[in-house]
Amino acid sequence: MLNKNPIWKTLMVIFVVAVCALYASPNLYGEDPAVQISAARGATVEAGTLDKVKRTLDAQSIDYKALSLQDNQIELRLLNVDQQLPVRELISEALGDRYVVALNLAPATPDWLASVGAGPMKLGLDLRGGVHFLMEVDMKAAIAKTEEQMVQDFRSDLREDGVRYSAIRQRAGEGVEIRFRDEDGRDEGTRKLQRRYPGLVFTDASNDTDTVVTMSEAKLKEARDYAVQQNITIIRNRVNELGVAEPLVQRQGADRIVVELPGVQDTARAKEILGATATLEFRMQDTRGDVRAAEAGRAVPGSRLFYDRDGRPVLLKNRVILTGDHIVGAQSGFDEYSRPQVNISLDGKGGNKMAASTKDAIGEPMATVFIEYKPTDKKDADGKTILAKHEEVVNVATIQARLGRSFRITGIGSQAEAHNLALVLRAGALIAPIQIVEERTVGPSMGAENIERGMASIMYGLFATIAFMLFYYRGFGIVANLALVMNLVLIVGVMSMIPGATLSLPGIAGIVLTIGTAVDANVLIFERIREELRAKRSVQQSINLGYGNALSSIADANITTFITAVILFSFGSGPVKGFALTLAIGLATSMFTAVIGTRVIVNSVWGNRRLDKLPI
Structure with missing residues (x-):
């Protein structure tokens, strides 16, 4: 019919x-203005922190919708947007600088809807508000890191080829200098390296045994482009870790990156994660070197002086076993004594390097060095903020067995710190430091x-x-x-x-x-x-x-x-x-x-x- x-x-x-x-x-219910409290480096968010926040609010007779502790964060839902800034200042003053107090908007979806996976539409920066960053990649540091890698590669290649040399050193942005034992060694080593590295320029120094290696213009451009593109990829990974919906991360010009984060009203947490240049280095401890001589400023051949978080000196060998570039996975957790730790997974090349370096080092101590760049009050000739390199020995552990692609690091101050470290390492270490040159909040x-x-x-x-x-x-x-x-x-x-x-x-x-x-x-x-x-x-x-x-x-x-x-x-x-x-x-x-x-x-x-x- x-x-x-x-x-x-x-x-x-x-x-x-x-x-x-x-x-x-869920879009009918809107969002609640909220304040989120998370731990900075070395602090923890626990029930006592929640009680302190509650007492602070009660002392000022501030009304609020809800206060809860979940996933190492405290979420405070307020009655209106006007309360956010005064409450943030009040809580920041009460807790001190060991905590990050950030503004946010929390969905007001009822629990029965949330239980079936229903939630409001995610709104863009122009509708929900958020933060806009313009970041600049430190190209000098990018080139320096490339040259540092060249030093490591040259040492491995010349040893493998049986070419004798006296020293290989970096010339601070002016290439790498190789000092050979004699003129024949220089000619042989230069010839072999030229075949392996066609993008490099090899120039004989004024004496008969030295060679200066610099990057060609094409190689320099490639290194700069690689630094920007890799940083974009890593920043995108970090944004995903932050849980920001539909962020914008794109290149602007030769060395700048635009980042827009809808819904993030306070920049503290975003800047902490996005700008973090945290990575790890694994080095063997020099147990025979004179630590007191190093503290007095006298050079110890083949070693450098580092300090742990308590200010104790640790003498480590110059040779880096492995860097954070080979880390493909990092998860925070606890060891058998309920102490925070980070479980590390390496890529194939990193696993091979770690296995080769530790097979003959059983019973010897290996240190994990945490490295990050922090902004200073100083400016360079171009008016840019100078970043200071901060190095800290996280832990020193005795190698019990040959290590491979998976292992763990301990000695971390708190579970929140372990979580943040794992997040940054999981997303990847920035190829070069970045600094925020423009910041806007919608x-x-x-x-x-x-x-x-x-x-x-x-x-x-x-x-x-x-x-x-x-x-x-x-x-x-x-x-x-x-x-x-x-x-x-x-x-x-x-x-x-x-x-x-x-x-x-x-x-x-x-x-x-x-x-x-x-x-x-x-x-x-x-x-x-x-x-x-x-x-x-x-x-x-x-x-x-x-x-x-x-x-x-x-x-x-x-x-x-x-x-x-x-x-x-x-x-x-x-x-x-x-x-x-x-x-x-x-x-x-x-x-x-x-x-x-x-x-x-x-x-x-x-x-x-x-x-x-x-x-x-």
């Missing part, structure tokens, strides 16, 4: 709309204003469309308007379900455009039905032919636009991606509501009945 709904189609429409409505509903009030204007544009467009459809198509106009409302619910529901989907101002523009596209499909169908009625077809034939004949035109228009949206999403970035995503989702949902949704409603109301006319 014509225009009778199969039961499966009716149930499918009801199911799809119900599921999308369920996952769209406040939640500005984001709220953008949301208000964006929602107003959607509502104005929706109401204007609803009024036109009711006036022009009467009863069928009601059906089209129901389809529009369903379409909006589906878009919001799908956007809320997709983990990486983020709504921005261009995304709102995509939704507004989708409203017009959905109406266009309904107009095509209704006009076809009118044409069949004017051709003296029966009501049921007109409905059936109207939907059937309009389908090809609707499909052609929507598929070509959908392909354009996919291309924009694939090759665009930032705002373009946001627009393309909502447009693509809107096209798919409008096809569903216009072709299937309205057909189910029309068939339910007017289908399979003897009628002389239609309200169209």
Whole structure:
């Protein structure tokens, strides 16, 4: 029979709309202004910290929604945004500088919705507020690190080739100097190294035994590009560790990186993780060297003086067994005595290096050195902040057996510190230090204003469309308007379900455009039905032919636009991606509501009945 709904189609429409409505509903609850408290290096967040925060708030008679301790963080939900800054200052003063007190927005989704994985749409920087960083890569340090690696490689290669040399040293940004034993050794060593390193320039020094190795312009450019690209990759990994939705991390110019973090209102935690240049070095301890002589400033051949966190001197050998560049995994945990530790996993090359270095060193102590760069108050000639290298011996452990690709480090101050160290090592060590040269914060009030204007544009467009459809198509106009409302619910529901989907101002523009596209499909169908009625077809034939004949035109228009949206999403970035995503989702949902949704409603109301006319 014509225009009778199969039961499966009716149930499918009801199911799809119900599921999308369920996952769209968290957006009605909004977000609570919150203050989050986490531990800085060497501190812990525990029940006592929670009690201290509660006492501080009670002493000032500050009302709040909720206060909880979870995942080594304290979350304080406040009544309004105006409380955030005063409360942050109050708690910061009470806890001191051993804790990071940050502003945030916490979803107010009920527990029963959160239990099924439902949550609000993630909003972009222009809607939710957040922070914008412009970071600059320290190219001098990048080149110095490349030269440092050249020193290590040259030593290994010349030993392997049996070429005798006296010394290999770095010349602080001016290349590497190799001092051979004699002229023949210089010629042989230079010839072999030239074959292995075609991008390097080998120049004979003024005497007969030295060679200076520098990088060609092409090699320098390659090193700089590599430093920026690797830092971008590592920063993206760190942003993912922070849990920021749809961040923007992209290159700007020759040595700068733009980072935008929606929803992060306080920069302390973000700067701590993103700018951290933390890495590890593993070195053997020099147990025979004179530590007191090193403390007095006298050189100890083949060794350097380091200090642990308690200020005790530790004499370590110059040769680095392994650096953090080979770390592919790092997880914080506890040892058998419930002390914090970090479990390290190395790549294949790192595992081989560690195994080769420790096979003959069983019973000897090996130190783990923690290295990071910290900004100072000094400026260089270009006005840039000078970064100081901070080195600290984390632990010294006796090698009990030959080490491989997996091992652990202990001696870490707290579980929070172990967690932060694991996070940074897991994301990767920055190839070169970076410093923040520009920092902007987009406040939640500005984001709220953008949301208000964006929602107003959607509502104005929706109401204007609803009024036109009711006036022009009467009863069928009601059906089209129901389809529009369903379409909006589906878009919001799908956007809320997709983990990486983020709504921005261009995304709102995509939704507004989708409203017009959905109406266009309904107009095509209704006009076809009118044409069949004017051709003296029966009501049921007109409905059936109207939907059937309009389908090809609707499909052609929507598929070509959908392909354009996919291309924009694939090759665009930032705002373009946001627009393309909502447009693509809107096209798919409008096809569903216009072709299937309205057909189910029309068939339910007017289908399979003897009628002389239609309200169209």
